[in-house]
Amino acid sequence: MMKPAGAGAGPGPGPGTGAVEVRVERPQRPPVHHPNTARLRARPYYRRWTPWLVPAASIACVAVFLVTMFVNDCPNRSAGNCTAGFLGRFAFQPLKENPLLGPSSTTLLKMGALDVSKVVQGRQGWRLITCIWLHAGVVHLLINVLCLLFIGIRLEQEFGFVRIGLVYLISGFGGSLMSALFIRASISVGASGALFGLIGSMLSELITNWSLYANKVAALLTLVLVIVVNLALGILPRVDNFAHIGGLISGFLLGFVVFIRPQFAWINQRRVAPGPHAAPAERKHKTYQYILWIVAAILLIVGFTVAIVLLFRGYNANDHCSWCHYLSCVPTKKWKCNSSPTTCTAMLQGNTLNFTCEGKGIHRSYIVAEATQDKIDQLCNQLCS
Structure with a gap:
């Protein structure tokens, strides 16, 4: 601000010679609001869950196996020759009968193994669920439990026990349905279908939340490699690859439904205080996420409905697919694929x-x-x- 001479009675030698006082004030610029800056610096937050369901499911599988071995009682029900006889009642069936170190097929059937004839003619549909918790032997149990802990804990930390539990059970049910439609002459047990469902859900979770990942291609190739290797091992005898395939498809579709994440921009805009220069509201999900959600939900409902109806009508999928049995076992000079029981x-x-x-x-x-x-x-x- 500038004050002219003589404008006031300020101190000085005399009139006309008063000092000129000059004050310069720099105008303060109004604060510029950069909404994008705040959003870029804000770290998106996703809740981290404490995993307990996956460890509990693993303990349940071990407990059910111990009960199965107790019921099996090899020393009293078999004519000797039990493997690891020092275990007493928990001794395994002879290796020529069960090379996986486990109970007899009769015991597994009594405990709730999947048998198509009992499901269809006996109307024992509960076997489609109970077979998920049974295992053919120690080797089978250890492989499945270790895979469940390795895969399931990470997913439960990310998405919580409710969604993981749904994927696990529904995928296991889907694997049982696929197995029942194709494998008619032997029983089936194991959590492999549910485990493949978790792997399939990881793949669809990567796809539906594609924009949120940094190393997209590397993560995608890793998952695809894991799936291909495990399905390739499924062509060995005594392995129910149809349960793997059914669980994988079910989990893949479920991942689009239950593992959908909101976008970073939508989360961060909720952490920025509203102002006159606020950015336009962001949508919670992208359009392609909604499309995948709808398509996957429809396919799940239709697929499960059709499979259940065909199963209880006695439909044998092998009658209309002469080569499909190779998806579960490929015969070689070292093994045969005829696993029909005596x-x-x-x-x-x-x-x-x-x-x-x-x-x-x-x-x-x-x-x-x-x-x-x-x-x-x-x-x-x-x-x-």
């Missing part, structure tokens, strides 16, 4: 036992004099193993 029936007439075994092209009758329960059990285990 079923035995006994008819007691007086002290004579007429024993007939059918399966794998076998049809034989045996006459046993003075048949006792011990002899019946011993012969049954020898012939049906």
Whole structure:
């Protein structure tokens, strides 16, 4: 501000010679609001969950296996030759019968293994769920539990126990449905379908939240490689690759539905104080996320409905796909893929036992004099193993 001379009675030698006082004030610029700057510096926040469901599921699988081995009771139900007999009641079936160190097929069936005939004719649909918690042996159990802990804990930390539990159970159910439609001559057990569902959901989660990842291509290639390797191992005998495929498809579709994340811009705008220069409101999800969500939900509902209807109508998918059985097992010079079980029936007439075994092209009758329960059990285990 400039004050002219003589404008006031300020101190000085005299009139006309008053000092000129000059004050210069620099105008303060109004603060410029940069909404984008605040959003770029704000760190997006996603809740981190404490995992407990996955460890609990792993403990449940181990507990069910111990109960299964207790019920199996190899020393008393088999004619000796149990593997690891020092375990007593928990000893394993002979290796030629079960190389995975586990119970007999009869015990697994009693505990709730998936058997298509019992599901369809016996209307025991609950086996589509109970078979997920059963395992054929120690080797089978360890592989599945380690994979569940390795994959499931990370996902539960990211998405919580509710969504992980849904993916695990629904994927396991989808794997059981696929197995029941294609594998008609043997029982099926294991959590492999549910585990493949978790892997498939990781793949769809990467796709639906594509814009949020930094190393997109590397993550995608890693997941695809893991899936391909595991499906390739599924063509070995005694491995139900149809359960893997069904679980993988179910989990892949579920990932689009339950693992959708909001965009960074939408999260950060909620942390910036509103002002006159606020940026336009951001949408919570991108358009392609909504499209994937709708398509995946429709495919899940239609797919499960059709599969359940076909299963309980006795549909055999192999009748309309002559090559599909190669997806689960490819025969070589070292192994065969005919895994149809041998079923035995006994008819007691007086002290004579007429024993007939059918399966794998076998049809034989045996006459046993003075048949006792011990002899019946011993012969049954020898012939049906």
